[in-house]
Amino acid sequence: MPDRPDYAALTRGQIALLDRINAGEAGLAVLNQLVRLAQDVLGGLGAGFAEYSPGHGRIIAAAGVCARALGRRVELAGSPLATGRRTQLLPLEEVNDEFAGQIEGGDRHRMLGARCEISGLAVGSLHVYYGEDDSEPGPEHHDVLELLATNIAHMYGDQAGLPVHGDGPVVAALSDGLTIIDRDCVVQLWNPAAEQLTGRSAAEMLGRELPFPVPPPGQVLVHRLPSGRLLKVTAGDLPHTPAMRVVTFRDSTDQDRRHEDRDLFVAVTSHELRTPVTVIKGYADTLTNHWQTLGEDGRQEAVRVIGARAGELARLVDRLLSATSDDGEVAGHPPxxxxxxxxxxxxxxxxxxxxxxxxxxxxxxxxxxxxxxxxxxxxxxxxxxxxxxxxxxxxxxxxxxxxxxxxxxxxxxxxxxxxxxxxxxxxxxxxxxxxxxxxxxxxxxxxxxxxxxxxxxxxxxxxxxxxxxxxxxxxxxxxxxxxx
Missing domain, CATH: 3.30.565.10 (Histidine kinase-like ATPase, C-terminal domain)
Structure with missing residues (x-):
């Protein structure tokens, strides 16, 4: 690893990224290029980005020796990157084994990681991996990684094809209305979703008092807008910035999502089960009503189809039951x-x-x-x-x-x-x-x-x-x- 980051490569890479963004590209294509840029500029064996969801993350972009970890689940509980300094250099034995322990290739020894934050909210983390023979990354390496992590955070803030998942409290906040307010409830940030939900632009709201009440931390408040739309509002303090608070709100006018899932399950089940049941019944009726005229070959074919469709039906029932379980478990044999x-x-x-x-x-x-x-x-x-x-x-x-x-x-x-x-x-x-x-x-x-x-x-x-x-x-x- 060079003593300093490759600033020429960083400049070329940033220009190439801007060209792609200006051409209308977004999402994973640009994110993957940013991850490869981190590896190249910082001289690592590999690099990866984990997007955060409730309680865990998932590797959605990777390069070098990390490429095989794409799709890997990452447990966040106890992760050193979840708190503390924005960038950290960590021996691999201190890094959660769900990710680092499964990266193949080379003599991996340490990881340089950076949180990707928007107004103090972490949407993910960017990692670069080094071998045992590599020299220790210096302050300049930390600064460059933080710069690239900030670029990723801006992509999330702009909702430029990201987030990939929409089920996390932080990630969901990007598609929900999100505002940052000071002690006097004056708006400091107003995201695009907030504009859509309230009908008020950022230009109207920045520097003005929030037009609805803020609940205490840990509580939920339902507020009705003049349009009749109901907003479910939550709030919390910003880490490391006690004078500021983050407020998120979403449209709760429609039915609860659990009811929607139930209705969808009924529709899906009806659709999926209809075909094999119809075929089985049709061939069974044929056997019952035309046994003598079918002949031996016809009867054997009907029995074969009924058996095949019954097996398909059994597998389908297992799929539907497993897919609607909320406990995270899928039945199986001991490994x-x-x-x-x-x-x-x-x-x-x-x-x-x-x-x-x-x-x-x-x-x-x-x-x-x-x-x-x-x-x-x-x-x-x-x-x-x-x-x-x-x-x-x-x-x-x-x-x-x-x-x-x-x-x-x-x-x-x-x-x-x-x-x-x-x-x-x-x-x-x-x-x-x-x-x-x-x-x-x-x-x-x-x-x-x-x-x-x-x-x-x-x-x-x-x-x-x-x-x-x-x-x-x-x-x-x-x-x-x-x-x-």
Whole structure:
């Protein structure tokens, strides 16, 4: 590592970023370039950015030796970066093992990290990793990392394609109305969502008193605007700035989200169950009413279809029940060592015939270290990933399944040559019930539960799963499990 940051590379990189932003690019594309810039300018082995959600974060951009951690869940409890100085240099043994301990490659020794904050609210953290033989990063390295972290925070503040997830109190605040006020309730910051919710622009509000009451910390106040809209208002003190308070508010006019989820579940269940039930009933009625005229071949085909659809129905019921559980648990067997390649071959053999014909398993090595997890869960994982690939690609193209290993994980990938996944959708695709635009949904839109369930199953086994666009077109789904 050089004694000083590469300021020439920093200047070139910042100009390139501005060019991309001025050209209308945003979101993960720009964020990934910022992460790569941090690695290059600061001379690290790798770099990554974790976006924060309630109680945990997730790696949504990564470069160098950190690239394989994309999609990895990061536990925030006890994290040194959650409090204290804005930038910190930490030995890896002090860093949460959920992230640092799973980064492969090189002789990783220490991490330089920086919180990305908006008015004292942390939206994530930027990390650069160094090897044992690298010299210790100096004050200039800290300053440059803080600059890049500030750039990321501005992207969140502008809502330029970020946040990727919308379920965190801080992240959600960016899509909610957010204002910073002083002791006299005079507005110091007024975000775009606040303008939309109240109909008052930042120019009108800055320097003026907040037009609605502020609840005490930890309490919620419901305020009715002259328009009739109801706002659910919360407030809290800004860390390190006791003279300032942050106030967030959201539209609570509509029904509670839990009721919306219940209604959506009923609609999804009705839609998903109708097809296999209709087919089973139709073939059963055919057997009952036309047993003699069907002949032996016809009867066997009807029984085969009923059996296949009954199996599909059983898997579907498991998916729906697992996906609507709020306790974070997915049923499964106790983990243990297993042969990943053999497990994938067996899972592929159990797929429906049309889908099985599209799968190419040539990328499964004969010698592969054993994985540690729930072997039986491979059937569900591969079914969901292969079905997803089938939906979004032409029937005359192949769906390739491959596997590999490194010193910490055993990996398998499901790759197609379909319409691909947009960078801004690689994380949203794992949300419950989420689906892309109608023209992106492939032949069978489905219910938006498959990838959500895959992530929960994989993370229960201390692994992680990610999506990325495939070079030359298509999508790659990658699952990483711990080595036995």
């Amino acid at each position: 243990g060592p297993f042969d990943l390649a053999e497990g994938l071959r067996q899972a592929a053999a159990d797929l429906p015939v049309d889908l099985r014909r599209r799968l190419v398993l040539d990328g499964l090595p004969a010698e592969l270290p054993k994985a540690f997890g729930d072997r039986d869960s491979l059937a569900t994982i591969l079914t969901e990933l292969a079905t997803n690939a089938d939906k979004y690609s032409d029937r005359d193209t192949e769906v390739e399944v491959s596997a590999a290993a490194d010193e910490a994980t055993v990996t398998f990938r499901v790759a197609d040559r379909g319409i691909g996944v947009k960078p801004e959708h690689v994380e949203r695709a794992f949300e419950r019930y989420w689906q892309g635009d109608s023209h992106d949904r492939g032949r069978n839109p489905g219910a938006g539960l498959g990838l959500y369930l895959v992530r929960r199953i994989v993370e229960r086994q201390h692994g992680w799963v990610s999506l990325r666009p495939r070079a030359g077109g298509g999508t790659v789904a990658e699952v990483r499990l711990p080595r036995a």
